[in-house]
Amino acid sequence: MPRIVSVWFPRWPITRFLQAQARVPPRDRRDPVDPALPFILSVEGSGGPRIAAVNAAGAALRLAVGDTLADARAKAGGLQVRPADPAADDAALNRLARWATRYTPSVAPWNEENGADGLFLDVTGATHLLGGEAGLLADLARRLARFGLPARLALAGTPGAAWAVAHYGGGAEGAGADAASPGVIVPSMIVPSGAEARALAPLPIAALRLPPAMCTTLRRLGVKRVADLMRNPRAPFATRFGKELLARLDRALGYLPEPISPLGPEPAYGACRQLLEPIGTKDAVATVAEDLMGDLAPQLARDGVGARMLALTLYRVDGGTFTLDIGLAAATRDPRHVARLAALRLDAAAETVDAGFGFETIRLDATAVEPVPELSRALVATGDRTAMRERHTRLVDALRQRLGPGSVRRLWPVESFVPERAVRARPAGGEAPAWPRPRTDRARPLLLLPRAEPAEVLALVPEGPPRRFRWRGVSHRVAGVQGPERIAAEWWHAPGATRDYYVVEDEAGRRFWLYREGLYGRETDAPRWFVHGLFG
Known part of the structure; x- marks a missing residue:
């Protein structure tokens, strides 16, 4: 059973009210309540305000929950009344x-x-x-x-x-x-x-x-x-x-x-540690978190899963609790990795997590788990792709604890010929996307600007390659040009103009990705030029 x-x-409402009053510094209290005198909390009801809660001194005068406020004042002179919450x-x-x-x-x-x-x-x-x-x-x-x-x-x-x-x-x-x-x-x-x-x-x-x-x-x-x-x-x-x-x-x-x-x-997986002495430092909390993850790891390994989301709950000596959510880019069972993330999370939440007189109990729960394939240790070697993936995952985890879960993103491929539509930023984490084979052997810039920026271009003929261009207030003399690469607008989206892309190198050796928008004589009589990307 x-x-x-x-x-x-x-008398929980009375206790809660008096404890909230006690937390206010005496100099900031306005019209404080004396708990030794009759005191009630009132709430609006049929026939006017009624008693919602009464303290022991008021109960001794036969004040009862549900009585009208008028009757209560008649029974107890100088009755202290506050609205219930x-x-x-x-x-x-x-x-x-x-x-x-x-x-x-x-x-x-x-x-x-x-x-x-x-x-x-x-x-x-x-x-x-x-x-x-x-x-x-x-x-x-x-x-x-x-x-x-x-x-x-x-x-x-x-x-x-x-x-x-x-x-x-x-x-x-x-x-x-x-x-x-x-x-x-x-x-x-x-x-x-x-x-x-x-x-x-x-x-x-x-x-x-x-x-x-x-x-x-x-x-x-x-x-x-x-x-x-x-x-x-x-x-x-x-x-x-x-x-x-x-x-x-x-x-x-x-x-x-x-x-x-x-x-x-x-939680499906959790571990708790009650401490002999309260702790309050970041390093001490991280050490306990490492021990707790060490307790969880065998349970996770038994079921072939790893923690993808963890909740670290800190129980303060005076009853306060703080819960820190630790998100991971990939499922893990590594206690040291979790300890590092817990320390970073405590740094990020330093303004809201107050240790006070210390934490006496700490609990770690795996609130989300995912399957983890068992890999041979021989595969995890320096320079091995698996080891590189683990290092990348740990970097993403560390950045997410410092910057926030939505601040670290990675690019995912999208089926589109238009460059700005061919990738989309998503939250980092999980398996890396499978990038399709390039649709073209033409060069693509290392940095694609968020938006193509207008440029002033001088060309020998309207349909010819650029010879000189001005972008962001700086003039560039063109030393070499590759192109054009023509990319037409996708008709199933909003209609747009055809683009002719050029890889342009200036005399200083800097390379730019420029395009001319609109076919001269067919789509426009005044084509415009834009800088869309930069090569390394």
Whole structure:
């Protein structure tokens, strides 16, 4: 049976708001909130603003979520009111869920109609890494307490049972209860596999995550505990309340599946390293990345694949996380190459990645893999084509980490006679394109200008080769000419003029690729000249 951890943050919107306020320097705070006094977050509702969240001091005055703001002000003089921000609450919870992936890749924020206030962690097969279930819960609770997050934790075989015990187990009688002794895990908060029914029986009926109106009706019928529902015949409940009531019970007991939806797909290949001491330097992070890739390499080799895209996640001591995506031009399993790329990526992201007091956990995931043909080491020799290809790939990878993935491109052939259409720039990476055999034996320039640039040309006759030309403000006297090479416009594209290309060498030995646009007397009476390329 799966093992699910439910993490509940009582009064999560209040906690998130106060932590955001604490991060603002005191001199920059405007109208700060005193957490020791009654404080609520309000949201627009029917009949005017209503309470969306209330702190412990406000709850002591019988302020409750859903009450109107007018009633709340009547009960508590000097009430502190701030607008709720559900989007910020959800974003903060998602960041916390990303942090919790240090325990398991399957982490899902709890979010229903009443808002987001917790997490689900599927720790099946992962508890032994921290000394068992009690050790994992204790470590998670200790870190959350260090972050200043009051939390109640429970572990059971189903999400429903774990949620119920976290919210109502250990003496908590209502969803508004504060966490008693945050960070302390008592034995009753761990439900042994198969004991979900025994753990749920004494809990209030609201522990099944039922709508408030349904809970009120059930209590009026005398069904106050989950045990009252389990010991009575099911047919009358199904007739009165439909499928939802019994489905909630069956999911909590494990009779019906209740899968959780983690934040993202679980990487096919990943390795994680929890460090004895936090690290913060680029070289130290690169060294750990090399070790992690060394752990991944046998897994990749076993399946005959290599990493094409890597995600390096850095977990900071104070709970912050940073994820660096490392793209590769070709699939690799080389730990040293990955370490160099990680160092370059850290250099490029130096302004956004703040080590703070150090990184305590580092994770490396291969988010995209490709088959890698197994080559004999004898083939990889100095001067060998395979070795040259590897050196080229590593150069492209290094440039991409420094300049960005879209900044390094390579030319690909296109079926066209027109020079500027015969190639196209694409992102570098993967196998090199297969270039077709040249359509002509005529020389082609080493550098083709992005656009042909006009030139002033002097020729003996209108259809003759150039004798002198002026380009970019400089005059050139022609010493030698080859051509013309006639290239007609492609009729299936936009109509254009015929071009006569010449290879021209000036007296200084520089060679240019010039063309005359338009056939004299047939397409135009005033042909124009352009410089289109330069030879080395």
